[in-house]
Amino acid sequence: MKPIYLDNNATSQVAPEVLEAMLPFLQDFYGNPSSMHTFGGQVGRRVSQAREQVANLLGAAPDEIIFTSCGTESDNTAIRSALATNPGKRHIITTRVEHPAVLSLTARLAQEGYRVTELPVDAEGRLNLEQYAKSLSPDTAIVSLMWANNETGVIFPVEEAAALAHNRGILFHTDAVQAVGKIPIDLRKNSIDMLSLSGHKLHAPKGVGALYVRKGTRFSPFLVGGHQEKGRRGGTENVPSIIALGLACDLAGQKMETENTVVKALRDKLENSLLIKVPRCRVNGDRTQRLPNTSNISFEFVEGEAILLRLNEYAICASSGSACTSGSLQPSHVLRAMGVPFTMAHGSIRFSLSIYNTEKDIDAVIDTMPGIIENLRALSPYWEVGDSICAGVEG
Amino acid sequence: MWEYTDKVKEHFLNPRNVGEVENPDGVATVGSLACGDALKLTFKLDENGRITDARFKTFGCASAIASASALTEMIKGMTVEEAAKVTNQDIANFLGGLPEEKMHCSVMGREALEAAIAHYRGEPAPTEEGKIICECFGVTEEEIARVVRENNLRTIEEVTNYTKAGGGCGGCHEAIQEIIDRVRGEGKAVTRPKLSNIQKIKMIEETIDREIRPLLQQDGGDLELIDVVGNRVLVATRGACASCAASQLTMKQVVEAKLRELVWPELEVEEVSQ
Numbered sequence: 001m002k003p004i005y006l007d008n009n010a011t012s013q014v015a016p017e018v019l020e021a022m023l024p025f026l027q028d029f030y031g032n033p034s035s036m037h038t039f040g041g042q043v044g045r046r047v048s049q050a051r052e053q054v055a056n057l058l059g060a061a062p063d064e065i066i067f068t069s070c071g072t073e074s075d076n077t078a079i080r081s082a083l084a085t086n087p088g089k090r091h092i093i094t095t096r097v098e099h100p101a102v103l104s105l106t107a108r109l110a111q112e113g114y115r116v117t118e119l120p121v122d123a124e125g126r127l128n129l130e131q132y133a134k135s136l137s138p139d140t141a142i143v144s145l146m147w148a149n150n151e152t153g154v155i156f157p158v159e160e161a162a163a164l165a166h167n168r169g170i171l172f173h174t175d176a177v178q179a180v181g182k183i184p185i186d187l188r189k190n191s192i193d194m195l196s197l198s199g200h201k202l203h204a205p206k207g208v209g210a211l212y213v214r215k216g217t218r219f220s221p222f223l224v225g226g227h228q229e230k231g232r233r234g235g236t237e238n239v240p241s242i243i244a245l246g247l248a249c250d251l252a253g254q255k256m257e258t259e260n261t262v263v264k265a266l267r268d269k270l271e272n273s274l275l276i277k278v279p280r281c282r283v284n285g286d287r288t289q290r291l292p293n294t295s296n297i298s299f300e301f302v303e304g305e306a307i308l309l310r311l312n313e314y315a316i317c318a319s320s321g322s323a324c325t326s327g328s329l330q331p332s333h334v335l336r337a338m339g340v341p342f343t344m345a346h347g348s349i350r351f352s353l354s355i356y357n358t359e360k361d362i363d364a365v366i367d368t369m370p371g372i373i374e375n376l377r378a379l380s381p382y383w384e385v386g387d388s389i390c391a392g393v394e395g
Numbered sequence: 396m397w398e399y400t401d402k403v404k405e406h407f408l409n410p411r412n413v414g415e416v417e418n419p420d421g422v423a424t425v426g427s428l429a430c431g432d433a434l435k436l437t438f439k440l441d442e443n444g445r446i447t448d449a450r451f452k453t454f455g456c457a458s459a460i461a462s463a464s465a466l467t468e469m470i471k472g473m474t475v476e477e478a479a480k481v482t483n484q485d486i487a488n489f490l491g492g493l494p495e496e497k498m499h500c501s502v503m504g505r506e507a508l509e510a511a512i513a514h515y516r517g518e519p520a521p522t523e524e525g526k527i528i529c530e531c532f533g534v535t536e537e538e539i540a541r542v543v544r545e546n547n548l549r550t551i552e553e554v555t556n557y558t559k560a561g562g563g564c565g566g567c568h569e570a571i572q573e574i575i576d577r578v579r580g581e582g583k584a585v586t587r588p589k590l591s592n593i594q595k596i597k598m599i600e601e602t603i604d605r606e607i608r609p610l611l612q613q614d615g616g617d618l619e620l621i622d623v624v625g626n627r628v629l630v631a632t633r634g635a636c637a638s639c640a641a642s643q644l645t646m647k648q649v650v651e652a653k654l655r656e657l658v659w660p661e662l663e664v665e666e667v668s669q
Contacts, residue, residue, distance in 0.1 A: 007548050083619055155572070183421045200495065301428075301454060302454065303432065303454060303455050303456050303459075304456075305397075305457055306455070306456055306457055306460060307409065308409070309404075309457045310408075311410065322431065322456070323431040328533075328562065329431070329532070329559050329562030329563065330431075330531075330562070330563055331431070340433075342412035342428050346428070346431050346454075378413065379410065379413055379452060379453055379454075379460060380432070380452060380453070380454040381424060381433055381434070381435035381452035381453070382428060382455055
């Protein structure tokens, strides 16, 4: 059975055109782009073309793009580079709702003696820019704020935040892994110094990413090796995946309109229908400043893993911020930072769509979900006494 | 994704005995919304003291629902005394096993059963007593000790898998380790302090210098400590010992025996040529 795939913030289908474009580089064109012979050189030209394609989507220059292995590598590279090039500064600013690629790193850096400010968010997952501005200090080496949140889709005002940092001579990095390809980004119009993106979130394969580094930004490589990527990232290029990422960025640019009209309309239909059909559920995160493809809905008094595994019976794929699915014993750090009550956090489900979803997919979920929730609530000891319990544990 | 057995999946998708028994003889609710899972168990007895009906309501993940469903199936037909002997391992076994990280679901089943039996007997619920060790999940010292004892747990991670204790802020890890050490020390004649590797090496060196070397030197031999790998003590013989056929015996009977007596009872001496 073909899955109804609504988990695109976790990973996405490789676009058929992208797969086709990368295959020759796994077959006939296996040359090393650094080689002197034509056989390798022709591959090098295709890598350059891919670099242009990535740069075009971002409003960047090709020289400003460094290919990496994933979003995590890009994030680690950016933050470590900022610290290495600002040895006198010992302060890092980030938020409580960042991806682990940033938060695990800053936690480690805190152990190494850096001072880390993790900015809070409000109940809607929004950042307070005034509070952010106050946290900037002469000792701040880098600010790292995500462009859009992977769990809720909430968009941070990174361009304003970057300007505030820039005015004080502080480097600004954004983890834009979820934003790239879903909302328009033009780096000519802001002062963001570094930006991370990942291929597999925008219909390229897993194992390739990129880091944008604004021209003139001092840089220190994370992977030290050969002269690839102008000495900024050692290691022979992952050519097929780089070609794939280039084309995926091209396609994302072409489909940006679709993403923000068609996909958004499907997401809204799903969300609004579920809110009407299922009692006691709510949307997590600011619905006005949000990615067009993401909806995070909490179903009170039921547990996320149970919902997901029931959905799985209908081949519907989604994610949850519940404790049982996170591998830890506590619900998602994002929902906790937003102060989502436990009754809601454990029953949160994230649907994340893509251009490959159809109205039929959405209708199937709208038809299936109410029954699953009703059934699991019938099992729940809290459901009948819902109202009184809710008042007791909220906060 | 969790690797659930077919039986777990089956009990999750088609749970048995959902609901509440009317006028129950025993009833208990354990867990909480904050913790992410909770179980309400009710049962009814016949005139002979056998459980004729048992029902559950669970808020929780697939394995929590399956564990509760399994529990009700298991205890139907048992006397209260028989049911009181059901362990969390019995529940897990009934389901063909649970992922390690999900063992706490079986523990929740056993706790609910115990509390419901205590309710029937008019006793206080056992899990409510004792000092709270894990503040995040409200787990008591007694609960941890019991789970360590019954499941032969060795590490903090295992305790977290079975009780959730230590799975939040992590502030109680030291206290959990102390409980593990205490419980695992039960029944042993002597409790030994834990040795760090450096302490161990130092004690081995001192013992060799003080107790062993003088003996060997009487015969013109000597011994050098090369390395300590876990409980393996690697030594090289020098002088007359190096060419002595009896040195192998000396190694075991003298060197190893002394080190085991004075340093650590599980040490093994191995001769290496260096």
